[in-house]
Amino acid sequence: MGELFSGPGGIAAGAHAAAKNAGVGLSHLWANDYDRDTVRTYVRNIPGATNSSVRFGDVRELDIESLPSPSGFAFGFPCNDYSLVGESKGLDGDFGPLYKYGARVLQHHQPEWFVAENVSGLRSANDGRDFAIILRELRAAGVGYTLVPHLYKFEEYGVPQRRHRIIIVGVRNDIDVNFRVPAPTHKHRDQWKPVSAVLSDIPRHLANQELTRQSPLVEERLRHIPPGKNVFNTEDLPEHLRLNVRGATLSQIYRRLDPDQPSYTITGSGGGGTHGYHWHEPRALTNRERARIQTFDDDFVFLGSKESVRKQVGMAVPPEGARVIFEALFKSFQGQPYEFVPRNLDDDGLPA
Numbered sequence: 001m002g003e004l005f006s007g008p009g010g011i012a013a014g015a016h017a018a019a020k021n022a023g024v025g026l027s028h029l030w031a032n033d034y035d036r037d038t039v040r041t042y043v044r045n046i047p048g049a050t051n052s053s054v055r056f057g058d059v060r061e062l063d064i065e066s067l068p069s070p071s072g073f074a075f076g077f078p079c080n081d082y083s084l085v086g087e088s089k090g091l092d093g094d095f096g097p098l099y100k101y102g103a104r105v106l107q108h109h110q111p112e113w114f115v116a117e118n119v120s121g122l123r124s125a126n127d128g129r130d131f132a133i134i135l136r137e138l139r140a141a142g143v144g145y146t147l148v149p150h151l152y153k154f155e156e157y158g159v160p161q162r163r164h165r166i167i168i169v170g171v172r173n174d175i176d177v178n179f180r181v182p183a184p185t186h187k188h189r190d191q192w193k194p195v196s197a198v199l200s201d202i203p204r205h206l207a208n209q210e211l212t213r214q215s216p217l218v219e220e221r222l223r224h225i226p227p228g229k230n231v232f233n234t235e236d237l238p239e240h241l242r243l244n245v246r247g248a249t250l251s252q253i254y255r256r257l258d259p260d261q262p263s264y265t266i267t268g269s270g271g272g273g274t275h276g277y278h279w280h281e282p283r284a285l286t287n288r289e290r291a292r293i294q295t296f297d298d299d300f301v302f303l304g305s306k307e308s309v310r311k312q313v314g315m316a317v318p319p320e321g322a323r324v325i326f327e328a329l330f331k332s333f334q335g336q337p338y339e340f341v342p343r344n345l346d347d348d349g350l351p352a
Helices: 010-022 036-045 096-109 125-140 216-224 287-293 306-315 319-334
Strands: 002-004 030-033 054-056 072-075 113-119 145-153 164-172
Touching: 002 096, 010 072, 010 113, 010 319, 030 036, 036 054, 036 306, 072 096, 096 113, 096 125, 113 319, 125 145, 125 164, 164 319, 287 306
Parallel strands: 002 030, 002 072, 030 054, 072 113
Antiparallel strands: 113 164, 145 164
C-alpha cells in the first residue's frame, strides 16, 4: 500500500489490523506527509515503514511518477478548506485542490483499489459542486474506478467518539469486485461505546500521558461546568467565569465529556478551551486519553512535543473505523460475505 497525506498512521494501522483479520498479506510500500513529527510517528509505529520509505515534504514537490506502483492506495486529502469550521473555501483554497495528487497516483500507477478520506463538510463546499468534481476526477483516473462514497458515523462502528467522515472506496473498473458499505456494528444509541469505557484504566506511565497545567481560573471554571456541558450552556456559572463571546452557545469551548456518551469530535487545533475536558477531574485530556478515544492502541507512541502530538492525534483517522472499512474491502476481493448497508451518497456526492 502507498499513502499520501498519511498523518501519524491511523489509516495504515487500521489497514494492517484489517489485513491480519482477513488473512491478507499487506505490506507498506511508501507514504508521504509534510509534518516532520508526523513522519517520525508513522515510521515508529507502522510495520515496514522506514526513514527512506516515508517521504517527508510537500506533496507538491513529490515526484509521484517515480514512486513504486502500489496495488492499493490510501489518501486522507487535507480537509482545511472543506471543514465546517472556518472559511470553507473548498477548491478555491490553498488545500482544497490537493486531492489532485491522489488522482495523479491513480492516473499513473493505477492501483487495484484506493481509500480516500475527508470531513463531512466536503458535501457542502461550494454548494456541493466541489465534491461532484472530485468524484468525477477520481472515477475517470487511469482506466477508471467504480466509487462507493459514504458518510460514516464512526460511533456506529464502536469508536467512542462522534466523528463523521466521508470515505470514498474505489475499485479499478477492470476488476470484478463489488465493494459494499459494511453494516454498522453499534447502530443504536444504546449500543454506542461511552467514553468512560476507554478512559477509566490508563496507567500513568504510558507514553503521551503528560498532564496539561491548568490555571486556577480554568480549574475553577471547569468545577462549575457539569459533564456534557460547556462554558456557554452552564446556566449558573458565576459571572467571573463566563466568556463574552457572541454566537458561541453551541460551542465546544470548555466542554466536558459526558461519561455515559461517546466523546464529541477530538480536534487537532484550536486555542484555549478547545482541548477536550475530563468529566470528573477539572483538567484537559492527556494525549493518551485522546489517542484512546481515537482508538489507537496503547503501544502506538506519538513523537514530538505535547502540542505536536495533540495535532497528530486530532487529525488522524480512528484506526478502528479504518479497520472496519478495509476489512470489508479485503473480504470483497476474497469473495467472502459480510453484512452491508446501502451507501448514503450517490455518484455526485448527494444524499442517496
